[in-house]
Each structure stands twice: as C-alpha cells, then as structure tokens.
Amino acid sequence: MPTVVGIRFKPVTKIYHFLPLKEETLRAKDPVIVETSRGEELGWVAMEAHNAPGSQIKGELKAIIRRATPLDLMTMESYRIQEEAAQTKCRQKVTELGLQMKIIQAEYAYDGSRLLISFAAEQRVDFRELVRYLVRSFRTRVEMRQIGARDEAKLIDGYGRCGRRLCCSSWLTEFHPVSIRMAKNQRLPLAPTEISGICGRLLCCLAYENDMYTDMRKHMPRVGAYVEWEADKGKVKGLNILKESIIVETEDGNRLEVALSEITNLKEKAPAAPVDNPNKPQKQKRRKRRR
16 A cells, blocks of 8 residues: 555645655645646645555555745745735626626635636636736736536535535535435425525535435335334324334324334235135136137
C-alpha cells in the first residue's frame, strides 16, 4: 500500500491524495504547494501520512512540491481581496454582452496565475468574447467552469427548511445520488416544495435514513396483508415504520394501531372462504385440448 498525504484545497471539500515529502513530516493543517492537472495550487494537510489501500487511489499519484511559505499565504490573501472586484466586473460584462448566464464566483489561484470563473446557465453559452475581455482586463489566464444547481447552493451557502446551515456547505464533502424512490420509501409527501432544497433538487437528507427504512421494512408486513394478534385479526392498511407498528382494519370496520411485536400470524393473502359442505367433492375444471 502506498504512503500518501490527504490534501484539501477548500473547507468542506473532497480530500485528494498526494505523495509525501521525503525529508519533512507534515502535520494536519500545514499549508503546502502541490502539482495538479491545472498547475500548482495551495492546499492544507487534512490527513497526515498514512498507508492507503489501492481501492482509494484513483489515477497517478502526484507529489507535494514543498511546504507553503508565509509569502505564499500573503500573496494568496492579496488575490482573495481582488476576487470580489473581478466578480463584479465580470457580471457587468455579461449584462453588456447579453449572455444568458449567472456568475457565481471568481477565484484566483494562490499566485494569481489563473482566474477561475464559476457560472450557472440553463443552456450552452458562447463566452469567447467574455474570456477575451477578461484576459485583457486582468492580465492572467481565465478559465470558465459551468456548475450545477447543487454546486451553486454549496458556494452561495444558506439555511435549509430545518433551520440549520446547508449540509453541502457545512459538512457534506461530496454529493450522493438522491432519487424520488427514497421519498416514497420513507412515505414522505411527494410535493416538490416538500422534498426539494433551495437548489431546486431533491433534499440530500433523503439519503441519510433511507437504508434504515429499507432494513426495517423487511421485517414488516405489506399493506394489504392479513394479520392476527391475541385480541383480533384484520387487514393491514398502513405502516408506521419508526414506531414499528401497523394500522389494521378489523372485520367490523374499525382501525387500530397494533405493535409489530404483538402480531402472532401473518398471511399475505385473504383467508379462504368457508365451504358449506366440506365432504362434497369439488368439480375439477376440464382442460380444453388444443387441436
């Protein structure tokens, strides 16, 4: 197993693996300069040197170039101050050109060698003229990156319907697939306003308890099944998964909530109707012969 160091470039983002320095020991939160596919970047140690299994390594490992100096940090901070002005200027030019795009963020590389513009758009946008203008204005390499609704919410930040800060901007480092099946599995209202976040997509928290609901459903009868308990018997009309109980309609039409532990017998189909004369032989249906 290779020895790697986990590096994070922004708070609450994915951790990337790099080869450690040979002559220095890096500690958590130490700033370092690393080589990436986009050039040199400044990041912070999130995981100290450790042996990682091959399943966690994707692609070719790159090395940490050096430890970041105080001058690197000062240079990065000076460019951070300029990002708001760059973002405002970019938005003004987008309005002037009439482009159907929304500028979300402008971000400089730590040494000012690159300006990354993140934007959202519903369709493809021809921003070549915008890039030429930005290159002339800022005298640096400009990259445009189109992001989705979830990434936009993560960058802007905010508060969810629960009253707490958004998961994606406070602790969730990666987005996981969320489907409408999860809402159905948890018997939640399927109205879009009830199960969607401020990004307009399905709530990420639908996936948090989905596995638990799935496991608990395996031990509960299906709706429509017939059950018996010490006091009575009836047909299952609903499930209360968290309370581990079921809603049962008895033969006289009453509805009761019965704990799952009280069920003594379960039948997936309705019991057979009683026969008037059980000794009378039943007629067997003749099969038609095919000619």
